[in-house]
Amino acid sequence: MSLTRKDVENIAHLARLAITEDEMPVYVNNLSKIVSFVDELNTADTAAIEPMAHPLKGQVQRLRPDEIADRDQHEKYQRNAARVEAGLYLVPKVIE
Amino acid sequence: MTELHHQTLAELAAGLRARRFSSVELARHFLARIERSNPELNALVTVTADQALAAAARADERIASGSAGPLTGLPIVHKDIFCTDGVLTTCGSRMLSNFVAPYDATVVERLSQAGVITLGKANMDEFAMGSSNETSWYGPVKNPWDLKKVPGGSSGGSAAAVAARIAPAATGTDTGGSIRQPAALTSLTGIKPTYGRVSRYGMIAFASSLDQAGTLTLTAEDSAMLLGAMAGFDPRDSTSVDAPVPDYVATLDQPLAGLRIGLLKEFFEKGLDEANGKLVRDALKVFEAMGAKLVEVSLPNLPLSVPTYYVVAPAECSSNLSRFDGVRFGYRCENPVNLIDLYKRSRGEGFGAEVKRRIMTGTYVLSAGYYDAYYLQAQKIRRLIADDFEAAFKEVDVLMGPTSPTTAFDIGAKVDDPITMYLNDIYTIGANLAGLPAMSIPCGFLGGLPVGLQVIGPHFAEGKLLNVAHRYQQETQWHKEIPANYK
Amino acid sequence: MPFETVIGLEIHAQLATKTKIFSTASTAFGAAPNSQANLVDLGYPGVLPVLNLEAVRMAAKFGLAIGATVSQRSVFARKNYFYPDLPKGYQISQYEKPIVEKGRMDILLEDGSVKTIGITRAHLEEDAGKSLHEDFQGSSGIDLNRAGTPLLEIVSEPDMRSAKEAIAYLKKIHTLVRYLEICDGNMQEGSFRCDANVSVRPVGQEKFGTRCEIKNLNSFRFIEKAINYEVARQIEEIEAGRKIVQETRLYDPDKGETRALRSKEEANDYRYFPDPDLLPVVIETAFIDTVRGTLPELPDQKAARYAEKFGLSAYDASVLTASREMADFYEAVLKELGGNEKLAANWVMGELSGALNKDSVEVTESRVNANRLAGLLKRIVDETISGKIAKEVFEQMWSEGADADAIIEAKGLKQITDTSAIEKVIDDIMAANPKQLADYRSGKDKLFGFFVGQVMKSTGGKANPGQVNDLLKAKLAG
Structure with a gap:
């Protein structure tokens, strides 16, 4: 999945991060790659799985x-x- | 007498007890080495020479009065992620470039109480986010084995300091491999204990459910000594486990006959350099010779560990790092025109690119509409991975495989490509997701650069890991190699 | 078009713990700025939260008192947003798994009927600090003493249909938390605060209208005014053909208006997720049983007992039980008096409450304590004095701090019950007023009151009124 400049602007605002004009295209590109990379998670079947918030049982x-x-x-x-x-x-x- | 900086912590401790040298002499020796080599290595951000010498003098008094403990008078460096009362604590960030912690982290406090002397604070990837120590506001750390190469990260300063023998040991933290990978890339012994074994109080948080403090040392025996003093219940950390700490040194020599070693099929399949793989297999033969049995095991969900990690860790970090807002501590931008400007510019200017990338990734995966698809899904896969490990430990005592897919790479080689950088953690992340103890120990060299063997154990099996590592180090010499320029 | 009002309340009750919910700093009110904000409260790098047992106990106590489920497993989550009074950039709260779920509270309506208000949930969370807006060269000052004070957020169902119902519910919760001794209820100091979700809909329509959340409500009077203002505003908007915008509005007590918040957070996205620094809170059955054992008699149980055993009206019973201190006072009077519950109720709600209000003192600080009031009431019961004289005695007791018997004795207020003495007075009055006597005897019954008045005047009000009546009737009849 690819993010738009608008998406990144919204995220940066939520996170209260000033992003300069020069940096913006780099973040749009990087974040799109990262999100595409983690999209692989959705290939796993986790229907009946309880989410795990802590590593120790x-x-x-x-x-x-x-x-x-x-x-x-x-x-x-x-x-x-x-x-x-x-x-x-x-x-x-x-x-x- | 062997050069002081060629000795292990255990040897130095024996030397102090035998009065072959004093703690002050020891501290001076390492401070001199720091002064000479730190400028080229950039391993330490802060050197606390005066405090170190004062503490060493006190340690000598304790030794003289017979009230010393096993660690009294030994110098180390702390990763600059641990808060140290009255001392600059930067976390490798411009954000904390002016931050003097008003308290000691539990790890620092316990080691100080045990008589350990702090020589300084080690450089690190900014907020521990990185695998190469290139994201530090204080500049990249150099690998003592080749100054053009990275030392690994995020505990890169700790690793470079010990590898170059400018400190005999160091603390580190490991969220996705940040102790083990630099240990592998600099030929050190690194241990990340079980989640909850060592208090996180005073350790500046990156990803709370994954962070764990540990050590980088020359030998497993040294790790056992330090870890024994660091570990244990802390009422100030809700995730700290209330269980007694075994004597890790006492079990180092146990025989390994009958040890069942699981070989992680997935680790030998994906992305592993062939020559690197051969060194790991050679190491396994050493264990076989000691009577261990090799069993191939499969963790089918392990290949998803990197994407899982790169959702969970950024999510937690995006929230953990919200406290840096320019108000109560840390960097504050010049002349903010209003509140939002104060926040955005203080954070925009105070954080580096990788930290901002992760904060934004984390903000995104937690935001409305994406939470289920990313964050919740990652937490579910995290359970699948943890369950895979649990099943494997029904068959074997420890798991072994490579620590890092490659040897140390060139400074600057991967810095523009986050995904390639993230894949450095492919073998180490699983243990963090499952909260398992894991080590990296030196197992050879490729083209003059170190290679590490990773050993992963079930929860609270630190003693077993240290035992396995120690026995291996009795049979091999890799951990005794010293980089040519730092002998 | 007639409209129906729909109101739901979110109450924030500060729990009366000694320390913060996640830190060991004091929660005492009014300390010097930031002197009670420790490293955890300040959100310093590296520090971690550890949950206060007392906060959990108090939340469980509340849950049991409203007939709710006290969750055996609850989870703390982070609510992420930036604000200067929120040091960590997130508030630790409970989101998906609150500690208390599905309770209820009965309120008494004006027509005497009872209505049950549903309580969706109550969860634990940490309070924020305070922004002080006095001018520091164009800056605001931040005091984080309050940051980390434990709050119980009590969320009702949208079950209330008027400001009056909302106030009745709010007062009941206010009474309850004070009975339970889990909150001091001090609204001026902000220990008990309320946000109201208000909407209107045409009568008969099932779907709720768009709601507005009114914040900054720190007195019962303001809450009622704010809701009424908001209801009128919304109806006006709809009737003018405009749509209600879902928003947060602030009540301005000076202007008596609500207004939209200027610094509206564009599309709040709090990014809740489980706090990784805290583990699931697991409450054992034994713990719940222990807490249940510490529950006092609750206001509703007390009121029911007063109505059933003492024959008080539902209204009187609810007034007397509206605060634990008032009920305790009443019961102390009864204990000393030994019965005469209605007489005691009338006096506590009448003379005593009037005097307390007039001097603005709490019942615990009453200048006439329960024993002394009982002492006075005993003299009414044994007919030493009349009810009317008793009121005079009470006034003196209040102003002079003496007990009833001493005043009655010193002022010679003892009632005249000697029949021959009263007869003597009546004879004298009949002799002195022959015309009135003749008129009465010729059928002017109304003059009976004149003779009563004369007797009382002549005895300084001390003659027993019942005896006067009886004797006069007999004598006047000739």
């Missing part, structure tokens, strides 16, 4: 006791942030 979610184990470390954590003010992370204005 029989493992179940462990539940953690409800106990606080953290102290305020926001200054340390915010050292990696580009813009911070008054303890808040800053982003361009959110418009609803």
Whole structure:
């Protein structure tokens, strides 16, 4: 299956990736090839097969006791942030 | 005395205990080798010389006071996918080129507690996405066996560092072959344990249901030593398995008489270089001589493992990498005009081409209208493949075959063709899909380039794999070869 | 053309756990920005979620309380979208396999009949952080303290047919989660929030109309207003020949209007898939049985008991059980009083609730506690004071904090029940009002009230009204 430029633009938007004009034809070509390649999956008969989300059988979610184990470390954590003010992370204005 | 960098971890550990040299001397020796060779290899992104020497001095005190453990004072490098508190952790990406992790990954923490010294952080394919170490923001890593060749990926920096003896061992991660394939291409012993055996906490996620940490070392014995310290239950990782860790070193010498080795029919059929195949068959003869029996087995769904992987892994990665948005950490574009511009440009500029390709592939296969045909179908085939392995392990103890279809290829040769690149993982991906432990061990050379033998076991059979590999290494010398320029 | 309204509600109840659903950071409200967002809440590279047992227990408790199936196996999925208050770029939620399925809740309609509202599902998920829009040089500030707080999203069937029904259902759920002590129900702090899916259709039409989702509803009053506004808007649109567009609308309480969201996500595609960092949640039967054992008497069970055993009306029973604290207060009064359930009910719903409302205090903070109220009611029962005097005493109890007997004693409010004393008063009044007496005896029955008034006035209201009636009738008759 081949993807159109429009398809790739939509995917890039959903994934919030800026793709330049120069890169666009390359991605259209690459992604089309990848999708054609994985299309082979549809040759297998999987009618009665349960999908497998985890590689180990029989493992179940462990539940953690409800106990606080953290102290305020926001200054340390915010050292990696580009813009911070008054303890808040800053982003361009959110418009609803 | 044998040159320090010619010694295995086990030998170095013995030397430290016998006070033939100190941990500080050991660290200095390797730091000097790093300084000399890293510029041409590009194996390490960060060298933590000061911290390493300070930790080595502490290790020497522990050794002197008699409170040292078996790993105390041994230096290694960590793949730069593991978070290291207070140290740059880049994941090979521009996105994290300014990221100083505020905490240690469980693997790092456990090895540090065991007294292991971190020399630096190893280069890698960006976010572990690649099979050649060419996708790193920090540039390609060179193969010490031939600087024009790739070292494999994604743990290419780890592999090149150990192969060039600028570090005696390294950690790595393996999502689709990222430990085993570089181990094969650089003549090292690489192990990817069972999914859930080693905690993923602090290991920057690529594909959560496939990622697993392991080691790249000179010998199986070294792998056994390191893995024993890394493995085990971690309450911070929900997928970590709560089961005791056996003493992997204690079982290394068990005899192999009666071992049933399954030869994967599918592995010897498709895309395997003939000369490469011959070396693998020669290796099998060594096992036969030790009393093992060869049985041909077929995993009919295995040929679908590459397309299955290239749906599952991108799907998970597309979601895992959404957290990189330029707000709380990581690269942020200059002067965003609005929120969407902040997201799109920070991510567009911060991620490289292969990462973007996989994020987009993953976004596509999860999107409305395609989920059933791709993602769900891949999860079903994943089960078929896992069931094939399970059936095979009713007949045999381990499976063997090649690790990689070819020896190391030229830097730049496959970089423009994603599908050709993806097919490098054809023999390794199955173990990740099924969560099985798997190793690659050196089994010869073709035109001066290393070839690896892959050994796959049932869940939690790391001990058996290491035993098999160790016995083979008692009979062969391949793992002792050192690249000419790094002797 | 007459229209029918169709409403379904999605309620987000913050679970009253100490820590986040997937991290060990505190959920306490009102801390300094980002001081309670740990590495997991911030979505730092490499960190992983581990599920909080208490959140699972609370969800199971809710499921049992609404007669639902508590799934033995549920799965967490990722809902993928980008927003500044969503640190990981996905919300961990439950999609195909929620923890609670197919429950129901009965509501009391205005005509006294009962209607059952279906509850499709309730699932666990993590809350997002908050965007603060005050101006930071054209930027918004992000506080992630709330990120990762456990939410139970309770999704109803589109079973409600008016804003009043929607409010009745919402209040019942609000009452229930507080009874179960799984949510503090604080709507101002956002612990209990609601989105409403509203559509209209011509009466008789089977197919649902196109619905709009109204967000930002944080008080019962706003929800009712918002729904009514939205219903009127949709009818107006249809009658003007326009089509309703399926969209998310925001309620603006200042203007009393709903408006379409400006930043509409073009074609939401959340790309749900099972979260590979979390394993299936398996709940054993023994766990469910243990949780069942911790269920308190539920509001509906309590109301039924009040109606059946105490003879209260369905309405009164529902008022008294509307909060666990109110019901507890009522039952504490009964315990001290030993019976007289109707009298106690009238006082709790009347004088006490009036005083609480007037001073805006919660029943748990009441200035007249249950024992003191019972003490007052005892004096009505034993006829020490009349109901009317009791109201005066109650006012003083409320303002002065004393108990009933002390006030009755100090103010000499004890009822006069001595027959000869009352007869003496009646004699005096008859002597002082010969004209009225003559008129009464000539047939002006209405003057009976005049004589009652005079007796009460003369005794300062302390004469026992029943005795006054009887004695007056006899004396006036001559």
